[in-house]
Amino acid sequence: MRSITTFDLQYAHRFYKFQGEAQYLHGHTGKLTIEVEDIIEPGVNMVYPCNEIQKVAWSLLKNFDHALILREDDPLLPAILETYEKQGIKNGAPSNKMKGEAFKTQWATAYPDCRLVVTKETMTVEGMIKIVYDLLKDKLNIAKITFTSGVNAASQEYKPVGTVDRCPLCGVALVNGICPKCGYRKH
Numbered sequence: 001m002r003s004i005t006t007f008d009l010q011y012a013h014r015f016y017k018f019q020g021e022a023q024y025l026h027g028h029t030g031k032l033t034i035e036v037e038d039i040i041e042p043g044v045n046m047v048y049p050c051n052e053i054q055k056v057a058w059s060l061l062k063n064f065d066h067a068l069i070l071r072e073d074d075p076l077l078p079a080i081l082e083t084y085e086k087q088g089i090k091n092g093a094p095s096n097k098m099k100g101e102a103f104k105t106q107w108a109t110a111y112p113d114c115r116l117v118v119t120k121e122t123m124t125v126e127g128m129i130k131i132v133y134d135l136l137k138d139k140l141n142i143a144k145i146t147f148t149s150g151v152n153a154a155s156q157e158y159k160p161v162g163t164v165d166r167c168p169l170c171g172v173a174l175v176n177g178i179c180p181k182c183g184y185r186k187h
């Protein structure tokens with residue numbers, strides 16, 4: 001069975017050097033759906049509480065919301081950073097509060113202080129799925145990721161690694177046999 005959670009992400013990007021309108025900077029509300037698969041944990045009668053999937057994923061995905069996403073070789077990148085620097089917002093601003101955890105993976109680096117994500121490849125819907133899976137694969141038993149943005153949509157299925165021990169009281173994954181939320185211990 002699967003527990004399914006959807007997120008909205010508002011971002012600006014462009015397809016650098018793409019022969020089409022998308023080579024110009026533009027924005028979207030993207031919809032990301034993450035499907036977590038496992039056997040049902042009988043204590044809570046759930047695969048995984050969706051609000052907990054939200055919490056785990058959003059701590060990192062926040063980086064893509066109200067953010068600019070540019071490929072590492074895009075000449076807009078130094079131009080934007082220079083402008084942010086001059087304006088004094090490159091290293092943060094008092095109003096920039098909803099910040100995600102900074103991260104660096106093989107596909108992307110997040111700079112929460114200036115709401116920027118720098119990607120290795122063009123951030124298409126396919127590219128975003130690769131980025132998200134890589135960020136969350138060790139935290140959630142992901143069976144499928146779907147991403148839609150404007151008229152573009154893509155999805156990828158994954159083979160979950162098997163079952164994860166979850167707390168019978170709150171449904172979250174146990175860490176070394178202990179629930180990080182309520183302290184329940186597996187005997």
Ligand SMILES: [Zn+2]
Pocket residue numbers: 013014022026027028149150
């Ligand atoms: Zn686009």
Ligand SMILES: [Zn+2]
Pocket residue numbers: 167168169170171172179180181182183184
């Ligand atoms: Zn618990």
